[in-house]
Amino acid sequence: MEEKVVIDNSEQKHEKKQKYLGDKGFVVFIAFLSAFIPLSTDVYLPALPRMVESFNTTASMVNLTLIFFFVFYAIGTMFWGPLSDKYGRKPILLVGLSIYTIASILCIFSSSVYQLIIYRILQSIGCGAATAVSTAIVKDVYAGRKRVSILAIVQSMGMVSPIVSPVIGALILSALSWRGVFVVLAVIGVLSLAGSLAMNETIEERTEGSIFKSIGRLGVVAKNKSFTSLLITFSMMSIASMSFISASSYIYVDGFKLSERVYSYYFAINAVFFLLGPLLYIRLSKHFHYKPIITTSYIIMSISGLLLITVGFMKPWIFALSLIPASLFGSIIGPARTNLMIEQLDGDTGAASSLMSFAFTFFGSIGMLMISTNFINRIVLMGLMYLIIGLLSLAAWLTISNKPYIKHVSYHGEAED
Incomplete structure (x- = not known):
C-alpha cells in the first residue's frame, strides 16, 4: 500500500480579524x-545553585522545584486543551494565566523550599493553559504552507526567551536575591493577561456536551493510530534535550567553575541555535522534503551525543560546541513535526495540543530525573541520552514514516520527497 499524501494549496482560513492585536x-x-x-524556567536557572544555599538544602531538593514544575505542567495541559475546545481559547487563557500570575507572586514570598515547590506546581498548572492553547490557535487561524511558516516564525520567536532569560536572571542575581526572578515572572503573567484580554476568540466550532465528555476527547485523539505513533516517536528526544535544562547551571557553574553571568552567556549562545532552527527549516523545505530533513536531523543529534561523551567534559567551550548540533537540528524539525501531527486529525485540536505538550514534557521529565541522580558525570550521561535516544528515534521515524496510515501533506512551494 502507498502512503497517503494530500496536496494542500490553501494558505489561510477565514479567521476573525484581531481588532486590537492586529495580524503582526x-x-x-x-x-x-x-x-x-x-520564560518560566530559563530566567530561573542561574539562581538554582544560590537557592541551595538560601534554603540550606541540597541540589536535588532544589531541582524538585524544576522537575515538579514540568510534571504538573504536563498534567495541566491534559485538561486545558479539551476545555478550550468546549469553552473557547480566550476564557481558558484568562483562567490559566490568572493562576500563573498569582502563583508567581506567592513564589516571591516562599519561606522554605517546600513552599516554593508547592507554588511552582500551581505556577506550572497555569502555565499549561498558555502552551496548550497556543498550538490550537495556530490551527484555528492558519492552513496549508502558511501554517508551517507561522509555526516556524512562532517557534523561532519563542526561542528569543532562552537567549535573554538566563542573562536577565544573572543580572537580577547581581543586584537582588533569587526572589527577584519571580517578580519578573509575575510581571510576565500580567502582560500575558493583558494580551489575552485584547485577543478575539479564534475557535469556530466548539465541542458539545459535558466537561467530562470534552476531557474524554483526549481518549478519542489518543486512539488515532497515526497521531499517537508520531507523538511517541517525536517525544522521545525530549528526554535528552530537557536534561540539559535541568543540569546546565550545575555543569557550567559547579562543574566548570564559571560565574552565573558567564554561564548565562553560554546558555544564550546555545539558545541562538534553537532560534535559527525553525527559520532554517523554511529555507531547507523549499529544496528538500521534510522526511529527509527529519532523518538527517536525528543522525546529527546522535553524532552530537557522541561528541559530548568523548570530548564534551574537557572545556566549557568544547561542551558548548558539542551540544550546538543537537540544539540546532532538534529545533529544525519543530515546525514539520508539529504540523505533521495535527494534520493527522480533522478536529479536537485543543485535545491534540494537550497530548503533544503532555508527551514532550513527560518524556522530558524522565531525562531531568535521570540527570539529577548524578550517578555518572552529567555531561557523559547527557551524551549517552542524545546518542542512544537519537538512534532509537531515528529507527522509529524510518519505520513509522513509511506506514500507509500516516497522512503526509505536501504544500505548494515545498519540495517533493
Missing part, C-alpha cells in the same frame, strides 16, 4: 504564549 501583534502574542515554558 497576533503572531507575536502566539509566540509569547509558546515561550511560556522557557
Whole structure:
C-alpha cells in the first residue's frame, strides 16, 4: 500500500480579524504564549545553585522545584486543551494565566523550599493553559504552507526567551536575591493577561456536551493510530534535550567553575541555535522534503551525543560546541513535526495540543530525573541520552514514516520527497 499524501494549496482560513492585536501583534502574542515554558524556567536557572544555599538544602531538593514544575505542567495541559475546545481559547487563557500570575507572586514570598515547590506546581498548572492553547490557535487561524511558516516564525520567536532569560536572571542575581526572578515572572503573567484580554476568540466550532465528555476527547485523539505513533516517536528526544535544562547551571557553574553571568552567556549562545532552527527549516523545505530533513536531523543529534561523551567534559567551550548540533537540528524539525501531527486529525485540536505538550514534557521529565541522580558525570550521561535516544528515534521515524496510515501533506512551494 502507498502512503497517503494530500496536496494542500490553501494558505489561510477565514479567521476573525484581531481588532486590537492586529495580524503582526497576533503572531507575536502566539509566540509569547509558546515561550511560556522557557520564560518560566530559563530566567530561573542561574539562581538554582544560590537557592541551595538560601534554603540550606541540597541540589536535588532544589531541582524538585524544576522537575515538579514540568510534571504538573504536563498534567495541566491534559485538561486545558479539551476545555478550550468546549469553552473557547480566550476564557481558558484568562483562567490559566490568572493562576500563573498569582502563583508567581506567592513564589516571591516562599519561606522554605517546600513552599516554593508547592507554588511552582500551581505556577506550572497555569502555565499549561498558555502552551496548550497556543498550538490550537495556530490551527484555528492558519492552513496549508502558511501554517508551517507561522509555526516556524512562532517557534523561532519563542526561542528569543532562552537567549535573554538566563542573562536577565544573572543580572537580577547581581543586584537582588533569587526572589527577584519571580517578580519578573509575575510581571510576565500580567502582560500575558493583558494580551489575552485584547485577543478575539479564534475557535469556530466548539465541542458539545459535558466537561467530562470534552476531557474524554483526549481518549478519542489518543486512539488515532497515526497521531499517537508520531507523538511517541517525536517525544522521545525530549528526554535528552530537557536534561540539559535541568543540569546546565550545575555543569557550567559547579562543574566548570564559571560565574552565573558567564554561564548565562553560554546558555544564550546555545539558545541562538534553537532560534535559527525553525527559520532554517523554511529555507531547507523549499529544496528538500521534510522526511529527509527529519532523518538527517536525528543522525546529527546522535553524532552530537557522541561528541559530548568523548570530548564534551574537557572545556566549557568544547561542551558548548558539542551540544550546538543537537540544539540546532532538534529545533529544525519543530515546525514539520508539529504540523505533521495535527494534520493527522480533522478536529479536537485543543485535545491534540494537550497530548503533544503532555508527551514532550513527560518524556522530558524522565531525562531531568535521570540527570539529577548524578550517578555518572552529567555531561557523559547527557551524551549517552542524545546518542542512544537519537538512534532509537531515528529507527522509529524510518519505520513509522513509511506506514500507509500516516497522512503526509505536501504544500505548494515545498519540495517533493
